[in-house]
Amino acid sequence: MYLQIKMKTKEAIITLMKASSCVTETLCQALKPFGISLQQFNVLRILRGQKGNAANLSTVQERMVNKMSNTTRLIDKLIDKNFVKRSICKENRRKIELFITEKGEALLKAIDPVVDECQETIIQKLEPNGKNNLVRLLKQLTK
Amino acid sequence: MYLQIKMKTKEAIITLMKASSCVTETLCQALKPFGISLQQFNVLRILRGQKGNAANLSTVQERMVNKMSNTTRLIDKLIDKNFVKRSICKENRRKIELFITEKGEALLKAIDPVVDECQETIIQKLEPNGKNNLVRLLKQLTK
DNA sequence: ATACAATATTTGTTTATACAAATGTATAAA
DNA sequence: TTTATACATTTGTATAAACAAATATTGTAT
Numbered sequence: 001m002y003l004q005i006k007m008k009t010k011e012a013i014i015t016l017m018k019a020s021s022c023v024t025e026t027l028c029q030a031l032k033p034f035g036i037s038l039q040q041f042n043v044l045r046i047l048r049g050q051k052g053n054a055a056n057l058s059t060v061q062e063r064m065v066n067k068m069s070n071t072t073r074l075i076d077k078l079i080d081k082n083f084v085k086r087s088i089c090k091e092n093r094r095k096i097e098l099f100i101t102e103k104g105e106a107l108l109k110a111i112d113p114v115v116d117e118c119q120e121t122i123i124q125k126l127e128p129n130g131k132n133n134l135v136r137l138l139k140q141l142t143k
Numbered sequence: 144m145y146l147q148i149k150m151k152t153k154e155a156i157i158t159l160m161k162a163s164s165c166v167t168e169t170l171c172q173a174l175k176p177f178g179i180s181l182q183q184f185n186v187l188r189i190l191r192g193q194k195g196n197a198a199n200l201s202t203v204q205e206r207m208v209n210k211m212s213n214t215t216r217l218i219d220k221l222i223d224k225n226f227v228k229r230s231i232c233k234e235n236r237r238k239i240e241l242f243i244t245e246k247g248e249a250l251l252k253a254i255d256p257v258v259d260e261c262q263e264t265i266i267q268k269l270e271p272n273g274k275n276n277l278v279r280l281l282k283q284l285t286k
Numbered sequence: 287a288t289a290c291a292a293t294a295t296t297t298g299t300t301t302a303t304a305c306a307a308a309t310g311t312a313t314a315a316a
Numbered sequence: 317t318t319t320a321t322a323c324a325t326t327t328g329t330a331t332a333a334a335c336a337a338a339t340a341t342t343g344t345a346t
Binding site for chain 1: 149151152153154155156157158159160161162163164165166167168208209210259262263265266268269270273274275276277278279280281282283284285286
């Protein structure tokens with residue numbers, strides 16, 4: 001009785017991991033031709049979301065899906081490729097200001113339809129109204 | 144209209160990633176005191192599931208949650224710690240046979256209650272019958 | 287037998303990640 | 317004004333991952 005509840009719990013956890021791993025895998029493959037990692041792509045999208053306003057490193061970190069310990073070096077790579085610009089905040093010289101460049105915007109514009117279609121393909125597999133139910137349930141897990 | 148459908152799709156994907164990342168993070172923390180990674184833990188559980196029978200490397204790879212390119216070195220680490228034994232298959236010398244050791248079984252016995260509780264805590268946050276619905280929906284994504 | 291392809295695992299190398307400690311800057315207290 | 321504390325980011329280092337190429341073994345066709 002208790003054992004069965006436990007088993008359902010295990011199944012739920014493992015199914016979640018597998019689904020996420022499967023989606024990540026698919027997205028990474030889709031991004032490969034663009035020479036950018038999923039993490040880098042997400043950071044670029046965060047910067048685009050700023051609509052011209054600067055984002056601090058700490059802000060980016062907070063909004064990342066996978067909080068990682070070394071966002072500096074991840075952004076270094078985006079700067080090397082000229083997708084991101086970095087400058088020191090004048091009001092508080094401890095902070096840095098991050099912007100997406102035009103080249104970065106152009107890259108996202110090229111990637112968007114590919115990723116969008118990829119995501120649609122994945123989510124289409126859900127039963128009718130599955131999307132809303134899934135979102136509701138998943139959100140319960142993270143609070 | 145179409146835009147809204149797209150947004151829901153994006154939300155579903157991001158929510159899935161976040162939930163999974165959150166669960167992984169929690170599990171990794173729980174495993175830390177035991178000096179073993181989540182991947183290593185999963186491999187150990189696969190080997191325990193063999194109930195004395197050998198598992199080949201390729202079998203282990205197939206069953207892993209995150210298919211990774213280098214299971215050899217992951218298992219090397221488990222062997223270094225004496226949690227796993229490796230030998231060459233006599234029938235087919237290309238294959239290797241993997242077994243969990245007694246020390247490995249003992250480790251899992253110590254870890255099990257910790258991870259179980261951890262998983263229960265996570266899943267308890269779901270609405271009534273959420274567990275079954277979540278599993279059903281997530282499974283739709285991976286096929 | 288001999289050569290060739292298929293299978294199973296390992297190794298080399300490059301890149302990414304985690305974690306702790308270090309650096310530089312701002313704020314507050316003595 | 318010095319000292320201490322908090323904050324924001326960076327760097328050092330050890331470990332892990334991705335990917336391709338290499339090795340070893342088996343099966344199969346000539």
